[in-house]
Structures are given as structure tokens and as C-alpha cells.
Amino acid sequence: MEGVFERLLLAPMNVFFEKVMQFLPNLFSALFIFVCGLLVGWLAKTVLRWLFAVLKLDGFADRLGVTRGLAKGGLHDSFSSVLARFIGGFVVFVFFLVSLNNLNVDLIQTMIEKFLNYLPNVFVAIVILSLGYMLGTFLGRTVLIASVNAGMRISGLVGRFVKYLVFLLAVAIAVDQLGIGAEAVLVTYTIVFSGVVLALAIAFGLGGKDTARKYLEGKLKEKKGGEGEDVMRHL
Amino acid sequence: MTVADRRQDDSPTNGVNLRQEVRDQIGEIGEAEILVGIPSFNNARTIGHVVRAVQIGLAKYFPEHKAVLVNSDGGSSDGTMEAVRDAVMEDFGSVLIRHRIEPSFKLALPYHGIPGKGSAFRTIFEIADALGAKACAVVDSDLRSITPEWIELLLKPVISGDFDYVSPLYLRHKYDGTITNSIIYPLFCSLYGKKVRQPIGGEFGFSGDLARFFLTKDVWESDVARYGIDIWMTTTAVANGYRICQAFLGAKIHDPKDPGADLSSMLYQVVGAAFDLMEAYAEVWKKTECSEQVPTFGFRYAVGLEPVRVNVERMLEMFSLGVTELMDVWRAFLPDEVSDFLLVAREIPMEEFRIPDGIWADIVLSFALAAHRKLLSREHLLRSLTPLYIGRTASFVLETVDSEAEEVEEKIERLCQIFEVKMGGLRDLWD
Numbered sequence: 001m002e003g004v005f006e007r008l009l010l011a012p013m014n015v016f017f018e019k020v021m022q023f024l025p026n027l028f029s030a031l032f033i034f035v036c037g038l039l040v041g042w043l044a045k046t047v048l049r050w051l052f053a054v055l056k057l058d059g060f061a062d063r064l065g066v067t068r069g070l071a072k073g074g075l076h077d078s079f080s081s082v083l084a085r086f087i088g089g090f091v092v093f094v095f096f097l098v099s100l101n102n103l104n105v106d107l108i109q110t111m112i113e114k115f116l117n118y119l120p121n122v123f124v125a126i127v128i129l130s131l132g133y134m135l136g137t138f139l140g141r142t143v144l145i146a147s148v149n150a151g152m153r154i155s156g157l158v159g160r161f162v163k164y165l166v167f168l169l170a171v172a173i174a175v176d177q178l179g180i181g182a183e184a185v186l187v188t189y190t191i192v193f194s195g196v197v198l199a200l201a202i203a204f205g206l207g208g209k210d211t212a213r214k215y216l217e218g219k220l221k222e223k224k225g226g227e228g229e230d231v232m233r234h235l
Numbered sequence: 236m237t238v239a240d241r242r243q244d245d246s247p248t249n250g251v252n253l254r255q256e257v258r259d260q261i262g263e264i265g266e267a268e269i270l271v272g273i274p275s276f277n278n279a280r281t282i283g284h285v286v287r288a289v290q291i292g293l294a295k296y297f298p299e300h301k302a303v304l305v306n307s308d309g310g311s312s313d314g315t316m317e318a319v320r321d322a323v324m325e326d327f328g329s330v331l332i333r334h335r336i337e338p339s340f341k342l343a344l345p346y347h348g349i350p351g352k353g354s355a356f357r358t359i360f361e362i363a364d365a366l367g368a369k370a371c372a373v374v375d376s377d378l379r380s381i382t383p384e385w386i387e388l389l390l391k392p393v394i395s396g397d398f399d400y401v402s403p404l405y406l407r408h409k410y411d412g413t414i415t416n417s418i419i420y421p422l423f424c425s426l427y428g429k430k431v432r433q434p435i436g437g438e439f440g441f442s443g444d445l446a447r448f449f450l451t452k453d454v455w456e457s458d459v460a461r462y463g464i465d466i467w468m469t470t471t472a473v474a475n476g477y478r479i480c481q482a483f484l485g486a487k488i489h490d491p492k493d494p495g496a497d498l499s500s501m502l503y504q505v506v507g508a509a510f511d512l513m514e515a516y517a518e519v520w521k522k523t524e525c526s527e528q529v530p531t532f533g534f535r536y537a538v539g540l541e542p543v544r545v546n547v548e549r550m551l552e553m554f555s556l557g558v559t560e561l562m563d564v565w566r567a568f569l570p571d572e573v574s575d576f577l578l579v580a581r582e583i584p585m586e587e588f589r590i591p592d593g594i595w596a597d598i599v600l601s602f603a604l605a606a607h608r609k610l611l612s613r614e615h616l617l618r619s620l621t622p623l624y625i626g627r628t629a630s631f632v633l634e635t636v637d638s639e640a641e642e643v644e645e646k647i648e649r650l651c652q653i654f655e656v657k658m659g660g661l662r663d664l665w666d
Contacts (some may be wrong), residue, residue: 002464013266031263045446059608059609059610061611062567063609063610063611084281100583138612142614142615142617144560144561144564145561145564145615145618145619147563148553148556148557148560148621148622149499149553149618149621149622151549151552151553151556152556153556155556155560156559156560159560167246210318
């Protein structure tokens, strides 16, 4: 009876207890690593905030329109603060992964390994999106100012169109980088882009035929009589 | 360091490559005392008259000086260089009492580098340096009102050794030269303390030493190579202590439309060059307290001027469009009261539309400060000034529609005073 009790209850409990005793150091170690991560993350955030202030990163972000983009996205903090928080949070996240890995659980280790292999793609996608946003803002503003100076009434629309077109292209490339339905994204982008161009062509063709006629008539009259244009010398 | 010391130290660097044919021609000429340069681009229609006026001016007023006329062309396709070669004053006897003693020469050559007036001037400076010219003058190729007397007025103060730089003074229509009247003249006056009325006039006289000094500057890849050359030359002369005067030339009448001239690009290049010079000479203009008159030569007389056609309604449409679309861009650096004023002004009917001098000075100085602080891409910042400039020009036209020339000049002088007052604030914010 005693042997049965020992074999059925005590032995498994001993094994379980031994495993718990083996696991506990890993757990405490993981908790320690995580707490260290919190501290290092906080330190990184503080140091980076100071460094970004010295480098006047917010002024640079203002010039590129990043601050305005963040505000539109609901983030009213400065760009340097957001970036410092992001990097601080990332440091904490890395420590969290290391602490999980330290638990020596096969399932968790496999998942972490898969995640780490995928992580470079996420980084590249973030970089592509950031560059796409900055380039879109810059080109959109360039087109906006040029079209205002040319006296186009739809300057705002044209500027926004260029901005979002470039950003949309960046999104398509980023999604392709992440491997999420790469072909579907490309096809969707092509269809949307072609549709927009076709719609614009039809809209301009139908809506602008009178304007085009007036413009050409005006040009012909100007060539004949030289009327209708300023002759100011600005210099 | 005195100007004389600087002359000893300065030596031209990184010169342009003149073609062998041109070098041969310069070698044949050897030395010259006077050089007159004419930059051109598709000016076949008017350049013949300019060349003849220069030739007569040299023969009439400087017969005992060896002179060279240089046409520096930007690749004209309308036969401009041929027009220069063909422009000959066959009968000097009909305009001169006595014939010249020293020979005069004529060179017509294409310049190299960035297409623009500044690159054309650079070639002229190089040739002046190669010939050891003592006095130089440059005149625009689209002038219809140039007379031989202009050459005397531009060169005499330099030949006499009294001055290093001669800036022009013209009678112009009140709506002519609006970038000068509303931006460059008030800014130049208040920054450098010299009332040079046409700092970007286009016609200048200068000493050979100053031409060599210009060549020492590494600016030929910037806006100075284009329309920025005029303000750069005048500012460089004043800020480096060269002796400057003005010459009254009479009326300035030229071809109404500058070929290839786009307002936004002109404004970008001229204002961009002026802002760059503010960076370069910050230590000079920070010491300026008030502006003073500069010596002026020439007999002043009244002339009739050709009317200038202006479409104010279209200008106001451009201004209103600019305020509606670009306010987000300007908000980063314009004072709140200026932004608020602009938003109200776009709704005001044409008869009542005005941009007051104080607001305009605030706008120009805010743009200068924003350029200094690099708050925005330089291209975006300067090109976004165009609708505001157009609005200010419309306001100026509406305000002076019934004004005589003297009243208009008084108004421009008042604007200068306001710039001078506001400059104190800019000095405080600059560093």
C-alpha cells in the first residue's frame, strides 16, 4: 500500500517539485532581467530626450511635416519625445524577450525564434513607411506651392493627391516587405492607381473642356493682339 | 584691413575655362583700360542698339583709353551674337566732334557654367582680369533707353579713382521694379545703411580691382550665378568697404517681357541671394544703426515713361489662393497677428484691399529669420513668398493709382524707415 502511495502520488509530486525548483531560478532570473530592462529602457528614454534636444531634432521634424503628421494621428507630443519613448519601449521589449527566453520553455523559445527572424522585415517596413511619409510630405508641398504660384484653383487637391499617392506607394512596398499578400497588394495598388488616373482624366476631360477652350482662345488672342497679360517688370 | 591691403591679398581662383579662340583674341588685345560687358540671352532685337550706344559712349567720352566690349551670351538661338558682331557705327562723324585715338575691340562669346546672368558676369570679370582692366561697366542687353552718356556716367567715377562701384539711378514707372521697391531696396537700406536706390538695377560700373575681388568668392554655383548677381555685387561692394556712388541715368525702358523669366524663380533667386548675404555679412549689418545717402552724379531731369499694364484682380485672386492653401506652411514662422491679418485680408473687396507697410516688413523679416533658422526647406520657403509678394504689389498699385512719382518715392522711403525700425527686433532674434 505504501509502495502504491509512493509510486502514484509522492513520486510525481517529487518530480513536479524538482521541476518547480529547477524552474524557479529561471523565473526569478527572468523577472530580474525584465526589471533591469525597465530600468535600462527608462534610462535610454531619458538620455535620448536630452540628446534629441541638443540635436534640435524637433525643428528638423517640423520642417519635414512629421510633427503635423503625428498631430493628425492623435499624437500631440513632440517628435523627439515620441521617438525617445519608442526606443525606450523597444529596449524594454528586447529585455522582455530575453527574459522569456531565459525561462527555457521550448514552445516559447520557438515562438521567439520565429519572431526574431521576422523582426528585420518589421524594421525595414517601418523605415519604408517613415521615408514614404517624409517624401510624400515634401513632394506634396512642392507641388502645392508650384501649383499655387501657377494660379491653379485646385492646388490643395493636387498637393494632397501627390502626398497620399507617394505614401500609398510606400505602404504597398512596406506590406510587400512584410510578406502579407504581396501579389494582392500590388494588384490592388495598380487597380486603385489606374482607377484614380482614369477618373481624373475623365473628370478633367468633361469638366475642363470649357476652360481648355477659353484658355486656348485666350492664348490665340494674346498672340494676335498681346492683350490680357501684365507687362510688369519685377526686378 | 583696408581696401588697399585686401587688393594686395586677393587673387582670383578657380577661373572659368575660356575657349582657345577667345584666349587668342585676348592675347591679341593684350591689355585694356576699360571693359564694358553685355550679358545676353535671345536679345537679337535690342542688343544692336545697346552695342552702338556703348561704342559711341566709349569713342565720345574715353577716346584716349583702350577699351573692349564683351558680349557674354547664354546660348541664344535668335542670332544675338551675330547681331553684336554686325552692330557697327559706320559714321562716327555724325555723332562725334572728334574721333577716338585708342582702338576699341569687340568680343562676343558664349559663357560656361549654370545658365544665368551671374555666369555671364563671371566670364566678363575673368576677361577684365585677363586684360588688366582698370574700370568696367555692365549693361543689360534689352535696354531701349540706353544712351552713350550712360557709359560716361558709369565709368567716370571709377576712372577718376574716386569710387570703386557705381550703382544706377533711374526714372522708372511707379509699377516697374516692384521687387526692388517692396523688398530689396528697403531690406538693403536697413541692413547696410546705404540708400542705394537700385541695388539690382542691372547696369553697374566698378573698378578692375573690385572685379578681381568678385572672382575670389566661391559663389558661382549658387543663385548668384542667376538673377542673384546684382544684389550680390552691390552688397559685396558695400559690406567690404568699397567706395560706392550712384549715377543718374535717366529713364530705364526695356523690353517688357524678359525671355524665360518666371516671377517665382526670379523672386526665389533674388530674395534667396539677399538672405544668403545676410548670413555672410551678419556681423556687418548688426552694427548698422541708420541709413545714409550715397554720393549721386548726373543731371536729373524729368522724362515721360511708358505705361505699365497691371491686372490687379488677377493678382488678388493669386493672393487669396495662396493664403487659403499655404497658411499651414507659413504658420510655422509668421507672427500670429500677421497670419490673422492675412486670413482677413483675403476676404476684403478689391477697392479696400491693403497690406500695410508694417505687416509687409514683418512678413519679409519673418521669412529672413525662417531662412536663417532653416525652419523649412529653402525652396519651399522662398517660393511660398510669391503669393504674398503679389498681394503686396496689388496693394501698392491700388494705393498709388493716383499718385505722382514724388509721392510714390516718399511712400517707398516710408517703407524703408519701417524696415529700419523693425530691424532691431530681427537683430535680437538672429542669434
